[in-house]
Amino acid sequence: MTCSNCSIILPIKDQGLLKIRHSRVSLTPALEGLGMLSEQMKQEHWCEGNIVFRYDSRSQLEQLVNGLARLPQECLSRMQVVVTGLQHVEGFEEWLLFGQLQARLQHPDLVSIINNQNFTSHMQPIVDYKLNIIGFEFLLRPSQPDKSFQPFRLFEVAREAGLHAHLDRSARISAIEKSATCLPAGIKRFINFLPSTIYNPAYCLNHTFETIERLSMNTVDFVFEVVETEEIDDLNFLHQIFEQYRTRGVSVALDDVGAGYSTTELMNCLQPDYVKIDRSIIDGCHHNSDQKRQITGIVESAFRFGGQVLAEGVEQMEDFEFCRDAGVSLAQGYLFGKPEPTPPSNFILSRVV
Structure with missing residues (x-):
């Protein structure tokens, strides 16, 4: 089984063809109205109902796309495009929504980072109520100083460009591989995933399990966190993802509970193994009665x-002490350590002794 969302990212060539198709209407009148079917735009040919333009430079491709952006929104929302070289093999075309191609052309540096996997993972410690490190959360960071990015922005552009499934899978595998080099067995590895990037749990998660098996690691050491920036509409599907993880021995966590889309109702419905309370509720909770009640x-x-409860974003000992007394069993935050490329030296030494 293959999935276009997990396939390689085909590069945009400096010279090639831009093909256009639309599922419902003919684009010809609209394109003619914009003067885009003229000889000046180097129309190459018509092919099986598709309109095909030739371009001879990156800037010319960008001009073509900017011209198409003047079409009515009802045309753009359903219009599909593909960019190929002048000589290409049929069947290896990556059809995109128009907006996805726009995003790839507008953010070439970030697309290159995604395509070349110029990222790594930093680790932030997670402690128990006795302040012992029981695990680490793996957080995406740049791997090269000259290829800097903000993780949130990278995922935002990836979503606009139709690359978020590719990025999510690559980041997940990168974190697993990093954990194999840094952590001993028995230490929990909390790794984020976007449920919206998983289309078939039985197939899409195979890459994850194959990586764990290839590195001779134990699935019980892994906790995969649901991180979602959009509302989850299909809870039954998310249950299927949870079940796929759990049948392989992996635990699941719900991130940012109490904020955004991670509501307490969602928590009660999903019943994750770990519940991570959002930092906005934790920060200053020791002197705020509303936060204490939450x-x-x-x-x-x-x-x-x-479910085990974990307090995120802990920066004050007083907040940690309240959470501990309230029954929160785990904590994470700058009070215990910032995200770093390697585990703290005292943790490594304690594991060696």
């Missing part, structure tokens, strides 16, 4: 289905 309510709900 934390206590989350702990009580998680206790009913057996």
Whole structure:
């Protein structure tokens, strides 16, 4: 089985063809109205109902795309495009929505980072109520100083460009591989994933399990966190993803509970193994009665289905002490360590002794 969302990213050549197709309407009148079917735009030919333009430079391709952007929105929303070389093999074409091609042309540096996997993972410690490190969360970071990026922005552009499934899978595998070089068995590895990038759990997650098996690691050491920037519409599908992880021995976590789309109702529905309370609720909680009530309510709900609760973004000892007394069993934040390329030296030494 193959999936276009997991395939390689085909490069945009400096000389080639831009093909256009639309599922519902003929684009010919609109293109003629913009003067885009003229000889000046180097129309190459018509091919099986597609309109095909030739371009001879990157700037000319950008001019073509800017011209197409003047079409009515009802045309653009359903229009598909593909960019190929002058000599290409049929069947290896990557059809994109028009907006995805626009994003790839507008952000070539970030697309290059995604394509070449110029990223690595930093590790932030997770501690128990005795302040012992029990695991690390793996967070995406640049691997080269001259190829800097903000992780949120990288995923934002990836989503606009139709590359978020590719990036999510690559980042997940990169984190697993990094953990194999830095951590001993028995230490939990918390790794983020976007459920919207998984189309067939049984197939899409194979890359994850194959990597763990290839590196002779134990699936029980892994916790995969649901991180989502859009509302989850299909909870049954998310349950399928959770089940796919759990049947292989992997635990699951719900991130940022209490903020955005990660509501307590979602937590009670999914019943994750780990519940991570959002930092906005943790910060300053020791002197805020509303935050205290929220934390206590989350702990009580998680206790009913057996989920472990983790406090995120802990920076003050007073906040940690309140959370610990309220029944929060794990914590993470600058109070215990910032994300770093390697585990702290005292952790490594304690594992050697």
